[in-house]
Amino acid sequence: MEVRADGFSVYLKNLSIADAADFAKQVNDPETLRNVSNGQPILSYPCDEERVRMFIGKILSSDTLGHTFSFSIRLVEDGSFVGCAGMGDILVTKGCSILYWLGKDYRGRGYASEAVRLLLKCGFTRLNFEFIDAEVYKSNENSISLLKRLKFIQIKMDRETKDVEKDPRIIFRMKKEDYKDELKIVVGDR
16 A cells, blocks of 8 residues: 655555565664664664564564554655654554654655654544554654644653653644644555
8 A cells, every 4th residue: 555645755655574675774773773663672773684574574463453554654756765654553542653763864854744644644534543642752852843843732751661761752642623734645556
């Protein structure tokens, strides 16, 4: 499946095992890896393709159960892999939790904003979620700024994390009734 919007520089495409080499290349810096693993010892630095292949396999097994939707973020101009985005915790609530990350060389270009807008549109208009959450480290100022620009509201500081003294996580939420994006998306198989 692909999710696209006219005028955007990126699109979302279902994540696959074939993405392992590109994923490993983009995630292979400590800061990116920390945000991807969200405090869990899932992947470690340096990150090799085989470990990423196993990681993607676990993600995809959750996707087939309907618990998550996982996407690669790709450039429209040439299909290059620049990061990942997804929705998780779907069966637990009438909403979901989104995640997104970009390789270091692709930050600051508006790609994360476009990817999150695509996730929001899918979540609220196609999957009919009542809310969408995003969890970020307090030190991730760029991601916090992005969520605030998109009108997410901070709902909680997670104090139950192991690394809370170092860097607590903040949970942001957008409710369906507060979602105002007129974005038109195309969802299809390619």
